[in-house]
Structure formats: structure tokens, C-alpha cells
Amino acid sequence: MFNLTTTDSDGVQGDEDDSFWEMDDIFDENPEEDILELQPREKTEVEDPKEASEASHPEVEGLSSEDSFEIKQNQDDEEEDPASIIVEEPEKKWNRVLLGTTIPDGRPVYWEFGHNGLANRHMLIFGSSGQGKTYAIQCIQCEMVKFRQKSLIIDYTNGFLPDQLEPETNKMVSPKQHVVSNDPLPINPFLPQESDHGGIVIKQSANDVAKRIAGLFNAVYNIGDQQYSVLHRAIMDGVESLKEQMNLEQMLVIIEEMSNDKKFKSSAQTLYNKLRPFVLDKPFSHGKKGFDWETIFQDQDPLCNIFQLVGMDGYTQKLITEFILWDLYGYLQSKGKKTKPKVVILDEVQNLDHQENSPLSKYLREGRKFGLSLMLATQTMSNMKKDEQDRMFNAEHKLFFRPADTELMSFARIAASFTMKSQDDWMKKLSSLKKGECFSIGRALNEKTGQLIQRAEKISITALKDRGFNE
Numbered sequence: 001m002f003n004l005t006t007t008d009s010d011g012v013q014g015d016e017d018d019s020f021w022e023m024d025d026i027f028d029e030n031p032e033e034d035i036l037e038l039q040p041r042e043k044t045e046v047e048d049p050k051e052a053s054e055a056s057h058p059e060v061e062g063l064s065s066e067d068s069f070e071i072k073q074n075q076d077d078e079e080e081d082p083a084s085i086i087v088e089e090p091e092k093k094w095n096r097v098l099l100g101t102t103i104p105d106g107r108p109v110y111w112e113f114g115h116n117g118l119a120n121r122h123m124l125i126f127g128s129s130g131q132g133k134t135y136a137i138q139c140i141q142c143e144m145v146k147f148r149q150k151s152l153i154i155d156y157t158n159g160f161l162p163d164q165l166e167p168e169t170n171k172m173v174s175p176k177q178h179v180v181s182n183d184p185l186p187i188n189p190f191l192p193q194e195s196d197h198g199g200i201v202i203k204q205s206a207n208d209v210a211k212r213i214a215g216l217f218n219a220v221y222n223i224g225d226q227q228y229s230v231l232h233r234a235i236m237d238g239v240e241s242l243k244e245q246m247n248l249e250q251m252l253v254i255i256e257e258m259s260n261d262k263k264f265k266s267s268a269q270t271l272y273n274k275l276r277p278f279v280l281d282k283p284f285s286h287g288k289k290g291f292d293w294e295t296i297f298q299d300q301d302p303l304c305n306i307f308q309l310v311g312m313d314g315y316t317q318k319l320i321t322e323f324i325l326w327d328l329y330g331y332l333q334s335k336g337k338k339t340k341p342k343v344v345i346l347d348e349v350q351n352l353d354h355q356e357n358s359p360l361s362k363y364l365r366e367g368r369k370f371g372l373s374l375m376l377a378t379q380t381m382s383n384m385k386k387d388e389q390d391r392m393f394n395a396e397h398k399l400f401f402r403p404a405d406t407e408l409m410s411f412a413r414i415a416a417s418f419t420m421k422s423q424d425d426w427m428k429k430l431s432s433l434k435k436g437e438c439f440s441i442g443r444a445l446n447e448k449t450g451q452l453i454q455r456a457e458k459i460s461i462t463a464l465k466d467r468g469f470n471e
């Protein structure tokens, strides 16, 4: 269990009610998740205030207001906590990303991106329109240029078009735009994926492929059981008979043929009409081989690739994004090395599929195994189910910008449920934020002990022009 303590301006703990926060054990409902092994587990409830006081940090240096607080684990959890690794070298040997400076005392705050004490390298960025989420993403990308970190953006938001990017991003990161409506992606979603299970390689069956693709269309179009069954059958038949020649056009042909069969007639016709516009967009130039993901993440320019989905309708954008994420997942499962970080940026992620079997949820749960780092930004989480919110909150580092007035209460409730701090308190804290300001919640380096500790701090994201890039 984490104790989340607040301190006043003298570094002294606040009064009893306020001083002892418990980090809700959000992982109970997802026992299989990676993070579970890495997070300290709840042992016993600390109810005695004296005990609570001992377990919390007696003196939190440098934390000067209620807007900075530590989330510290109990002594007896120490062995289980990967973040309790003592950093012996005086200089930092891992890659860190400057996020901003604390308010009001101006200490730098970092995302300790390359530290092996992090449970995962995911970043969740939340806040209303115009508060600085996309700007923060670009700041992080520019900082990552220092250690030549590669990234991929799938842009279904028009937020990363060349004229939308900050001048520093264009200059330093020089992202390469792949405009999908001009140049279809060489992805063949019908190829069976392979996964490596500790040296044993398992190849997907036609049934697995059919479930994956039918599930994806279902997530976007919400097709009923009967249409799902027609689609599953069409894909499975196609993959079995056509092998690597199977593609979206063939899928449509098979569905059309099925509509001549009395058994499937009406469902097949409805399904055909639903899927046809997407297939006509020709998003993929199906290759017999898988997409060459190595080139996206290998050590050469461009540092950032953008799959640009501008000019397509919302459904098509969403479908293509899900197909890309699935394809990347296939690559990661067979070839993704834990040691090589791969950053994937998804802005306005509320538009994607967050269900349990979606690629996004797999990335959040298992991404660490493959070296995957997600940077996810969203304006809302109130439309998500509890398990979906939990997965998002698994991101080791979080930036909370000011929510929209309509979101404030529900987000404060979500934040409260993860910190056991009151909803009112979070409402006050979040509504005090100005543009470019946020709460940074994640593992931070305690310079005195060399340990990483959970810390929440109110920060101002340092503007690009103040980051010394032009010096």
C-alpha cells in the first residue's frame, strides 16, 4: 500500500485527516497485469495515526506546498518495490525528460523515462481543450531528441499536421508525414500473427484472424451478433482458401456471395453496405509480407514518423488506427525487445477502442515486455468503464491539466478513487490550474537518497523557447 502524504510549507505533515492518503490498490481487479508484480501490494491497513506518521515521510525536503506530495511505500514493502533500487552513481546515467518546474518554487521535474525502476514507460495526459496536452507531447518529443528516441504518431486528430506543429518540433524532431490517403500503408491485416512465448512460437489460426478482425469492425461499427457471425465466417473462409491473397476487397466479395444464401441474406447485405465505404477508401496496399516495422523504430532518421490520416472520415480513421495498432502488436509480440524503447503517441485517445481485447489495452498491460512506451492524451475519461479507466491509470507517469467544467467532477472522482484523497480536494486542485500548468504524478528522483519515489507535484510545462534548444 502506498501512503500518500501532504506537507505544508515547512515540510511538516498536515493534520491527521489531511496528512495520510492511501493509494487505492487499483490492481486488484486485474491480477494478470504486468504492473502487478512491480507495484507494492497492500498488506495491512494502517489505522493507528502514530503508525501512519512513522510510515510516512517525516521531512519532505523541497516540497513546499500542498500541491507537492509524496506517495511513499511502507517499510515492509521495500523488498517488493523495483523503485527502491539505490542509485549509486552520482550522475544520472539514464535518459530523463524535463517536463517543467514546480509551482511556486521552480524546481525541475522530470519523467525518469530511462530508469529501470519504472514499472512501465507509459504517460497519460488528461485535460480539457487548449490546456496544453499536445504542446506537452511536443516538448517531450523535443527533449527526447537529446537521446535520439524514436517515436510514432498515428494522427487521426489533424493535430500533428505540418502547420499545426510548433516550430521547434518541426526543426528538432523533423517528423516524416506518411499521408495514408495518398500512399496506402503496406499492411495486410489478414496475415496470421506470430507470438513468441519464451522461445515457443505460436502462429494464429484462421479462426484467430477472423476473431481479431471481426472484433475490430465490431468495436467501431457495433455490429450485431448475426452480422458478426457472417463477418467471422467470411474472413475465416477467405483466410483458409486464399491464404496471403486474402484482403479487404476479397472480404467484401465473400460477404456479397453470402448475401445470395437465404441463411445469411439480410445480415450479409447490411454488413456489406456498412463495410463497403471503408474498403473503397483503400487504406492498405496489401503485401504478402508483414509491414516493415523495423524501419519505423530503427536507429536512423526520421526520429518521428507520423501516419497521417487527414482527409478521411471518422470511422475510417478509427478503423485504420486500430488496424495499425494490431499490426504493430503482432510485430512486438514476435520481435519487440524489452530493452529498446519504442514510443507510440496517440492524442485524443478517447476515440479509440479501450475494451479488454483491444490493442490499446494490451499495450497498457503488456507493453513493457516489448519496450513499448505509450503517450496517451485525452479530454475525457468519463465515457470509459471502470476497468478501462484502471488500465489508463496504470500509466506510471501522469499529467493532469485542468479538465473541462463538465468533466471536473467526474475526473476528480476518478482521481480521488486512485488516491483516497477527497473528490472536493481534487476539484479544488484541478480547477486552480492555468493553461500550461498540470499535476505531474509519477516516480521522481529523491536527490538525497537516490531513490525513485511516487510524487505528485503542481508544475508548469516549460515553454519550448525556454528549453535552451536554440542556444
Ligand SMILES: Nc1ncnc2c1ncn2[C@@H]1O[C@H](COP(=O)(O)OP(=O)(O)OP(=O)(O)O)[C@@H](O)[C@H]1O
Residues within 6 Å of the ligand: 127, 128, 129, 130, 131, 132, 133, 134, 135, 136, 159, 379, 435, 436, 437, 460, 461, 462, 463, 464
Ligand atoms: N506550457 C506552455 N507554454 C507555452 N505555450 C503553451 C503551453 N501549453 C500550451 N501552450 C499554448 O496553448 C496552445 C494550445 O495548447 P494545446 O494545443 O497543447 O492544447 P490541447 O490540450 O492539446 O487542446 P486540444 O484538446 O483541443 O487538442 C498551444 O498551441 C500553445 O500555443
Ligand SMILES: [Mg+2]
Residues within 6 Å of the ligand: 133, 134, 135, 159, 347
Ligand atoms: Mg491537442
